[in-house]
Amino acid sequence: MKIIPSESLGKVVILLCLLPYNVRCLGTTSELQPLRNVPINGFILPVFNGEGQKVWEARGSSATMIEDNLLRVKKMKLRCFTDEENPQEAFFAISDIAFVVPQTNSISGNFEIKIFGQNFYASAHTWEFSGNEKKIIAKDHVKVFLDFNLEECSP
Numbered sequence: 381m382k383i384i385p386s387e388s389l390g391k392v393v394i395l396l397c398l399l400p401y402n403v404r405c406l407g408t409t410s411e412l413q414p415l416r417n418v419p420i421n422g423f424i425l426p427v428f429n430g431e432g433q434k435v436w437e438a439r440g441s442s443a444t445m446i447e448d449n450l451l452r453v454k455k456m457k458l459r460c461f462t463d464e465e466n467p468q469e470a471f472f473a474i475s476d477i478a479f480v481v482p483q484t485n486s487i488s489g490n491f492e493i494k495i496f497g498q499n500f501y502a503s504a505h506t507w508e509f510s511g512n513e514k515k516i517i518a519k520d521h522v523k524v525f526l527d528f529n530l531e532e533c534s535p
Contacts, residue, residue: 419444423453427485427511433467436460436511438480438487451480458487460514471497473509473516485511493518501525 423443427435440453456478461467475493480486487509495502495516502525504518 416445416447419454423451425480425482434461436514438478440478443480449481449483451482453478453480453487456480456487456489458509470514471495475507487511492521499527501527 419442421442423438423440425438427437429435437459438453439457439459441455443451443453446452454477456475458473458475458478460470460472462470473493473495475489475491477491478487478489478493481488488507490506492503492505493507493516495504495518502518502523504516504520504522506518506520508517508519509515510517
């Protein structure tokens, strides 16, 4: 076993943190770029509005860049928030696999998604999420369950 001197320990930690990245030095500027097909554990993508309030957030157990601006996220959990002064969770959704395009604020999948709201539950196999509109478009094998009292809705 080799003992690493304490003054070198910081360098080792930095190198371990940069493993999933390709570091390029171009003249005086350096650029960090995620490597393709290298998973990054503990993925979080929060999106905020101009006032600094969280609008929506995608999380996953891991994310892998499979193309420029396209991430495959495992065990994705999506949370959307209301536009109120004190935002509340409007709905959340989970899917085993999702594809995130950060540049367009969109997420999609061909794997089952389960969507949970205050008075509903829905599922679908093919779906798209528009972060700009904060809505999920369910396209295939759609099931919706509503939870409300019809007597309260009658005139």
